[in-house]
Amino acid sequence: MSTCIYIPADTLAIALGADEVAASIASIAKTRGLEIEIVRNGSRGLCWAEPLIEVETKSGRMAYGNIGQTDVDGLFEADFLNGGKHEKFLGLAQDITYLKNQQRFIFKTCGLYDPCDLAAYKAHGGFSGLHAALKVTPDKIIDEVEISGLRGRGGAAFPAAIKWRTVLGAKAAQKYIVCNADEGDSGTFADRLIMEGDPYRLIEGMVIAGLATGANAGVIYLRSEYPWAKTMLDKAIAIAKAANWLGNDIQGSGKSFNLSVFVGGGSYVCGEETALLESLEGRAGIVRSKPPLPALEGLYGQPTLIQNVITLCAVPDILTRGGAWHQALGTGRSTGTMCFQLAGDVKFGGLVEVPFGQTLRDILYEFGGGTRSGLPIKAVQIGGPLGAYLPPERFDTPLDYEAFGAIGAGIGHGGIVVFNENADMRKQAHFAFAFCAHESCGKCTPCRIGAVRGAELLAAETPDLGLVHDLCEVMVDGSACAMGSMTPIPVQSAIRHFPHDFNVRQRLAAE
Amino acid sequence: MTRWNETKSRALIEETQARGGALTSALRALTDTFGYIDPAAIPPLMQIFSRSRAEVLGVISYYDDFRDTPPGNHVVRLCQAESCQAVGARELTELVCAATGLKLGETSKDGKLTLEAVYCLGLCANGPAAQVDGKPLAELDENKLDAKLAALQI
Numbered sequence: 001m002s003t004c005i006y007i008p009a010d011t012l013a014i015a016l017g018a019d020e021v022a023a024s025i026a027s028i029a030k031t032r033g034l035e036i037e038i039v040r041n042g043s044r045g046l047c048w049a050e051p052l053i054e055v056e057t058k059s060g061r062m063a064y065g066n067i068g069q070t071d072v073d074g075l076f077e078a079d080f081l082n083g084g085k086h087e088k089f090l091g092l093a094q095d096i097t098y099l100k101n102q103q104r105f106i107f108k109t110c111g112l113y114d115p116c117d118l119a120a121y122k123a124h125g126g127f128s129g130l131h132a133a134l135k136v137t138p139d140k141i142i143d144e145v146e147i148s149g150l151r152g153r154g155g156a157a158f159p160a161a162i163k164w165r166t167v168l169g170a171k172a173a174q175k176y177i178v179c180n181a182d183e184g185d186s187g188t189f190a191d192r193l194i195m196e197g198d199p200y201r202l203i204e205g206m207v208i209a210g211l212a213t214g215a216n217a218g219v220i221y222l223r224s225e226y227p228w229a230k231t232m233l234d235k236a237i238a239i240a241k242a243a244n245w246l247g248n249d250i251q252g253s254g255k256s257f258n259l260s261v262f263v264g265g266g267s268y269v270c271g272e273e274t275a276l277l278e279s280l281e282g283r284a285g286i287v288r289s290k291p292p293l294p295a296l297e298g299l300y301g302q303p304t305l306i307q308n309v310i311t312l313c314a315v316p317d318i319l320t321r322g323g324a325w326h327q328a329l330g331t332g333r334s335t336g337t338m339c340f341q342l343a344g345d346v347k348f349g350g351l352v353e354v355p356f357g358q359t360l361r362d363i364l365y366e367f368g369g370g371t372r373s374g375l376p377i378k379a380v381q382i383g384g385p386l387g388a389y390l391p392p393e394r395f396d397t398p399l400d401y402e403a404f405g406a407i408g409a410g411i412g413h414g415g416i417v418v419f420n421e422n423a424d425m426r427k428q429a430h431f432a433f434a435f436c437a438h439e440s441c442g443k444c445t446p447c448r449i450g451a452v453r454g455a456e457l458l459a460a461e462t463p464d465l466g467l468v469h470d471l472c473e474v475m476v477d478g479s480a481c482a483m484g485s486m487t488p489i490p491v492q493s494a495i496r497h498f499p500h501d502f503n504v505r506q507r508l509a510a511e
Numbered sequence: 512m513t514r515w516n517e518t519k520s521r522a523l524i525e526e527t528q529a530r531g532g533a534l535t536s537a538l539r540a541l542t543d544t545f546g547y548i549d550p551a552a553i554p555p556l557m558q559i560f561s562r563s564r565a566e567v568l569g570v571i572s573y574y575d576d577f578r579d580t581p582p583g584n585h586v587v588r589l590c591q592a593e594s595c596q597a598v599g600a601r602e603l604t605e606l607v608c609a610a611t612g613l614k615l616g617e618t619s620k621d622g623k624l625t626l627e628a629v630y631c632l633g634l635c636a637n638g639p640a641a642q643v644d645g646k647p648l649a650e651l652d653e654n655k656l657d658a659k660l661a662a663l664q665i
Contacts (some may be wrong), residue, residue, distance in 0.1 A: 184631060
């Protein structure tokens with residue numbers, strides 16, 4: 001009988017040599033006359049252990065972490081095909097503490113199988129949410145989403161059901177579901193992981209959203225920096241279509257839903273929903289004025305539901321297990337789980353899906369294990385380039401939308417970037433302005449000019465911080481979208497929490 | 512990459528339009544095929560998508576991915592975003608710029624190498640990250656990146 005070996009084929013694992021490891025294992029097994037089957041699975045999101053290979057044994061899937069090509073001979077010597085001990089042996093994959101301490105439902109099957117293996121997805125409960133949705137009315141589907149308390153995971157945390165009901169209520173011959181997969185925030189990779197590792201979950205969520213709102217066409221707006229996700233999505237869509245989970249008369253229900261992938265052009269602002277629509281329609285990604293809301297007049301002027309990848313991936317389980325189950329997870333108005341992503345100078349970086357309510361410190365230390373460099377943490381930036389820089393004094397804040405709002409920060413897409421004591425927060429604040437200047441679509445003056453002036457001010461030998469704050473006030477109050485109105489968040493939080501880094505004279509005197 | 516030719520370029524634009532694709536989709540198809548958008552592709556883009564020259568040029572110049580000159584034979588994209596900054600991307604970038612004599616966004620005079628900034632490849636837990644000729648790289652340091660660049664034989 002052949003032994004099954006799982007070797008992830010996600011971008012990170014490939015970047016760290018997983019393809020070479022797979023080739024070595026196959027070649028040595030052949031030489032030794034051992035029967036093996038290599039499955040290229042998705043990643044489980046344990047980025048610190050990639051390439052993380054697993055061997056199917058009688059006692060379960062045994063994991064070996066950080067495997068390079070040079071480890072392969074040793075693995076065979078250690079009889080890894082039978083779960084033999086090796087210095088890189090991590091035990092049963094499911095019992096790895098990092099995984100065991102999470103409460104996954106969005107990511108529960110990511111990394112368990114070949115991402116495009118439809119039978120494997122179904123065997124793990126896939127499409128049961130869609131089955132449930134096909135049996136009820138659109139209103140009933142939205143009722144469950146409303147009860148669940150699901151809020152958009154892309155950053156704005158807007159209650160999903162309100163958007164869904166608006167699109168359902170809009171009268172139009174054509175409606176659209178647009179998945180915002182323009183995950184441009186540094187420190188975030190949850191969308192990439194799930195699109196590369198469990199694409200059918202996204203497809204299922206989008207079909208359910210189509211049934212609920214009366215939309216029979218969907219587009220995934222994918223950033224061009226994720227070429228592997230494009231490959232996996234295209235393949236999964238073709239297979240799902242051939243198996244009648246997409247296309248016309250889905251599973252004999254009489255309902256139709258067609259889905260395609262659109263690749264962006266490398267613009268950060270296109271993650272903003274109206275800029276995204278402009279881009280889809282063939283124009284520069286310049287934000288639209290709201291109203292009209294995209295839910296009423298979106299893509300090509302038609303009612304359009306726009307949701308982030310993770311939001312849509314949460315939907316199948318909400319339909320299967322019921323909205324009340326989801327509502328019971330988390331805390332206050334932040335229901336369900338959040339897929340945090342630990343990045344930057346962190347020892348155990350990766351995907352951490354836990355219910356809302358744990359503190360930032362829990363995530364940073366219990367999961368992250370502190371810094372990779374071993375230096376003390378100086379700051380973390382949470383929520384991408386438009387997120388606040390927080391000092392250790394704020395690490396006990398519980399991770400929920402309202403608690404973070406109260407300290408002038410946000411959770412955004414859940415990216416947490418760790419900086420050690422060598423970080424220069426003035427450089428980081430300057431970068432926030434410079435990035436905004438680079439990415440600004442130019443529609444509104446506060447963002448277009450403010451970002452340029454802000455970068456100039458912070459480049460001065462002794463920056464006029466009073467003027468920086470005035471500028472930030474104008475940007476917050478006067479910008480057309482989050483790019484301009486939220487750039488002041490990293491800038492002002494850096495100044496507030498790390499004033500020492502901004503005063504050159506004071507710093508020189510101290511040194 | 513395919514060498515630019517007018518017939519193929521026009522066919523790509525027509526195919527995109529015929530399947531309901533937008534101007535941005537045609538620009539993507541041209542970029543994926545030729546590595547850039549040749550100025551000679553502008554008139555057919557204008558004609559087939561019923562857009563003015565200013566509109567077409569505006570869309571091309573808006574997006575970082577769309578170039579109007581061919582990239583070098585090899586393209587090295589270094590992540591400049593915060594997660595990679597936190598683990599030394601700035602310093603690594605300085606070293607690469609010094610070694611190649613190029614700034615980010617420049618192509619060498621002999622056309623062999625293009626150096627570009629990229630803002631996030633989604634490898635944020637394992638920075639610094641880069642993409643060399645489309646292939647992802649993570650956990651870079653000077654030695655590892657030097658070896659990769661040496662392998663390009665530029």
